[in-house]
Amino acid sequence: MLKQYLLSPGPTAVPERVLLRMAAPMIHHRTPQFSAIFAETKLMLEQVFQTKNDVLTLASSGSGAMESAVINLLSPSDTMIYVNAGKFGERWGKIAAKYNINAVEIKVEWGEAVDVSAIEAALEANPEAKGVFVQASETSTTTEQPIREIAQLTGRRDNCVIVVDAITALGVIDMPMDAWGLDVVVSGSQKAFMLPPGLAFIALSDKAWKMTEASTCQKFYFDLANERKNQVAGKDTTAWTPAASLIIGLNEVLKMMLEEGLDNLYTRHQILAKATRAGVEALGLKLISSSPATSATGAYVPEGVNGGAFVKYLRDTMGVTFAGGQDHLKGKIVRIAHLGYYDVFDICTAFSAIEIALNRFGYPVQMGAGVGAAQAVLAERFPEQG
Amino acid sequence: MLKQYLLSPGPTAVPERVLLRMAAPMIHHRTPQFSAIFAETKLMLEQVFQTKNDVLTLASSGSGAMESAVINLLSPSDTMIYVNAGKFGERWGKIAAKYNINAVEIKVEWGEAVDVSAIEAALEANPEAKGVFVQASETSTTTEQPIREIAQLTGRRDNCVIVVDAITALGVIDMPMDAWGLDVVVSGSQKAFMLPPGLAFIALSDKAWKMTEASTCQKFYFDLANERKNQVAGKDTTAWTPAASLIIGLNEVLKMMLEEGLDNLYTRHQILAKATRAGVEALGLKLISSSPATSATGAYVPEGVNGGAFVKYLRDTMGVTFAGGQDHLKGKIVRIAHLGYYDVFDICTAFSAIEIALNRFGYPVQMGAGVGAAQAVLAERFPEQG
Numbered sequence: 200m201l202k203q204y205l206l207s208p209g210p211t212a213v214p215e216r217v218l219l220r221m222a223a224p225m226i227h228h229r230t231p232q233f234s235a236i237f238a239e240t241k242l243m244l245e246q247v248f249q250t251k252n253d254v255l256t257l258a259s260s261g262s263g264a265m266e267s268a269v270i271n272l273l274s275p276s277d278t279m280i281y282v283n284a285g286k287f288g289e290r291w292g293k294i295a296a297k298y299n300i301n302a303v304e305i306k307v308e309w310g311e312a313v314d315v316s317a318i319e320a321a322l323e324a325n326p327e328a329k330g331v332f333v334q335a336s337e338t339s340t341t342t343e344q345p346i347r348e349i350a351q352l353t354g355r356r357d358n359c360v361i362v363v364d365a366i367t368a369l370g371v372i373d374m375p376m377d378a379w380g381l382d383v384v385v386s387g388s389q390k391a392f393m394l395p396p397g398l399a400f401i402a403l404s405d406k407a408w409k410m411t412e413a414s415t416c417q418k419f420y421f422d423l424a425n426e427r428k429n430q431v432a433g434k435d436t437t438a439w440t441p442a443a444s445l446i447i448g449l450n451e452v453l454k455m456m457l458e459e460g461l462d463n464l465y466t467r468h469q470i471l472a473k474a475t476r477a478g479v480e481a482l483g484l485k486l487i488s489s490s491p492a493t494s495a496t497g498a499y500v501p502e503g504v505n506g507g508a509f510v511k512y513l514r515d516t517m518g519v520t521f522a523g524g525q526d527h528l529k530g531k532i533v534r535i536a537h538l539g540y541y542d543v544f545d546i547c548t549a550f551s552a553i554e555i556a557l558n559r560f561g562y563p564v565q566m567g568a569g570v571g572a573a574q575a576v577l578a579e580r581f582p583e584q585g
Numbered sequence: 586m587l588k589q590y591l592l593s594p595g596p597t598a599v600p601e602r603v604l605l606r607m608a609a610p611m612i613h614h615r616t617p618q619f620s621a622i623f624a625e626t627k628l629m630l631e632q633v634f635q636t637k638n639d640v641l642t643l644a645s646s647g648s649g650a651m652e653s654a655v656i657n658l659l660s661p662s663d664t665m666i667y668v669n670a671g672k673f674g675e676r677w678g679k680i681a682a683k684y685n686i687n688a689v690e691i692k693v694e695w696g697e698a699v700d701v702s703a704i705e706a707a708l709e710a711n712p713e714a715k716g717v718f719v720q721a722s723e724t725s726t727t728t729e730q731p732i733r734e735i736a737q738l739t740g741r742r743d744n745c746v747i748v749v750d751a752i753t754a755l756g757v758i759d760m761p762m763d764a765w766g767l768d769v770v771v772s773g774s775q776k777a778f779m780l781p782p783g784l785a786f787i788a789l790s791d792k793a794w795k796m797t798e799a800s801t802c803q804k805f806y807f808d809l810a811n812e813r814k815n816q817v818a819g820k821d822t823t824a825w826t827p828a829a830s831l832i833i834g835l836n837e838v839l840k841m842m843l844e845e846g847l848d849n850l851y852t853r854h855q856i857l858a859k860a861t862r863a864g865v866e867a868l869g870l871k872l873i874s875s876s877p878a879t880s881a882t883g884a885y886v887p888e889g890v891n892g893g894a895f896v897k898y899l900r901d902t903m904g905v906t907f908a909g910g911q912d913h914l915k916g917k918i919v920r921i922a923h924l925g926y927y928d929v930f931d932i933c934t935a936f937s938a939i940e941i942a943l944n945r946f947g948y949p950v951q952m953g954a955g956v957g958a959a960q961a962v963l964a965e966r967f968p969e970q971g
Contacts, residue, residue, distance in 0.1 A: 221830075224599065229908075442783030444783070445781070
């Protein structure tokens with residue numbers, strides 16, 4: 200027996216009560232019974248998005264929802280600006296290329312946040328740009344981006360929206376869609392929503408919906424206006440067959456999130472992130488990001504340690520699954536997740552495992568050093584007594 | 586307490602061992618552990634498709650896979666022929682319209698099978714047509730279509746393929762993809778595959794793959810060549826995040842299907858379908874279809890009975906969920922499913938419920954008359970003794 204721990208930034212662990220609710224016998228999705236669940240779920244989703252807009256649920260991965268944002272807002276030969284600060288930022292450019300959209304790239308060093316003045320300059324150089332596409336949290340580099348400040352730039356323009364990939368940010372950090380003027384927010388099920396993959400979410404502001412009317416990109420499954428017509432309150436259904444068991448799981452997950460309270464949820468994530476950074480530093484490891492994410496923390500493995508073998512050893516020999524690096528960070532980093540169904544002792548487990556593994560890879564660290572530094576922060580989760 | 590029975594043609598009941606397997610803690614989808622499950626699942630899928638081609642798994646509903654067939658094979662202003670014999674046939678035309686594809690409609694009376702000579706005539710009148718798009722089983726009218734004969738027509742042409750929506754046919758009837766020369770076969774998880782909705786499957790012949798190379802329809806998420814590059818043996822992964830818990834459920838479901846044996850599985854479905862038709866006739870009800878499907882049986886409710894209220898009463902008061910009718914069959918029919926995780930006593934339950942409900946709606950039928958006629962056929966499932 201080797202007990203398994205999933206500490207990757209998506210998929211994340213699914214709470215037991217959610218697994219069990221999804222294991223209930225199937226119900227039909229074209230019934231008042233399912234529609235009641237769907238309607239309640241949608242309202243809760245909107246609370247988590249902090250929006251009065253409709254939050255639409257799609258049966259797809261997050262990449263499908265990213266594509267839907269591009270092809271519902273823009274038309275071939277339109278101009279968009281996108282922040283390429285990692286693997287997921289790069290994807291905006293790949294989608295745009297497929298649709299002959301003129302995509303202006305703002306390339307950012309991996310691990311850095313984009314300079315807001317670079318966005319401003321790009322907007323000035325490309326006044327025809329209809330959108331700025333950016334990750335709230337770039338998972339490949341565990342870096343947070345200044346979406347609030349970017350939204351202030353797009354907010355001043357009549358014909359330009361901000362499109363935020365919040366796949367590893369929503370339900371992690373406080374990013375109120377309406378209050379911050381975020382026009383389009385995309386998320387997915389297998390991150391802070393603590394579900395298996397298979398659902399994506401997208402919400403559009405009035406300004407963004409208006410823009411969709413002029414879009415001539417061809418689409419059928421990802422036609423958001425058609426989805427909205429079906430998903431609005433009173434209709435409470437989906438254009439295509441919904442991934443019903445995942446939506447039922449989502450209903451349970453959202454109850455958990457709202458029972459905890461959004462403020463408590465954000466604070467928990469902040470504490471876990473801060474503790475993880477403290478642990479990394481105590482072990483003398485270097486953070487990848489100068490604007491570290493609240494969802495996951497990436498650290499370089501020590502010189503001389505093969506990061507690929509290290510992550511594989513942790514997973515296959517020790518039973519603890521972290522994510523490694525992608526592209527040019529491949530084999531160089533380990534990413535420790537702390538979004539979703541994670542709390543104090545998951546972070547302690549993460550460092551306990553990393554410390555043992557580092558020693559096993561011939562890089563001596565004091566056992567408990569990272570754990571202890573993390574604990575000192577994690578104690579904030581528990582009130583003083585006596 | 587009101588015990589619930591799901592007897593609709595999708596979603597269908599999910600076997601307990603599958604529900605429980607999907608309720609196991611999440612595993613990461615970019616690991617050798619998941620890839621091993623994925624590879625094994627793909628091989629089993631190919632056995633059920635009866636093909637040497639790659640069967641690709643998508644995180645979407647069946648409609649997404651239908652769209653993917655159109656946009657990967659064709660280009661704007663190409664010509665296709667489609668059979669519109671019901672709600673799902675009509676969808677081919679809607680997809681084509683979104684992509685400016687010239688779609689030649691063969692309209693068929695609801696409940697009828699298409700006349701193969703009409704396909705032949707359409708092919709002759711439109712020699713540039715690159716595909717014939719058809720449902721193997723049109724769920725809205727519970728009607729089977731002569732796909733084998735249509736495949737013989739397309740098989741004789743170099744530049745024309747048959748595209749089969751087998752969403753309620755695959756795993757129900759024997760429709761060997763390779764032996765029958767079916768170029769593209771599409772299916773979905775929530776039918777004979779006995780899973781919740783959220784997965785779709787598609788396989789292409791060499792002839793169809795060749796055609797994809799010339800396709801200029803814009804696509805990103807549904808780019809099948811990109812999926813194949815990732816899903817082929819040895820790669821064993823997906824282009825986008827897979828709906829992992831459903832794929833793990835699929836692994837279990839396919840084991841069940843292959844343990845039963847495909848021949849036994851087809852025979853079981855045939856017996857259930859024949860028994861259901863016998864029950865319908867014994868109650869003096871009229872079948873909708875002159876080419877009745879093996880997946881589900883549609884019958885007109887008696888004159889004077891409101892079909893909408895009838896299906897609602899069965900579901901809400903009696904706990905038995907059937908499907909009603911769509912579009913111009915709305916309020917006029919009841920559809921009894923018998924695909925997937927159904928056996929003898931589900932059919933007996935269906936008629937027990939329908940007979941009670943008919944009497945409650947003031948249409949007197951002999952209690953047990955439909956059940957008895959069904960039983961006489963269903964007995965074939967059990968060997969004679971003594």
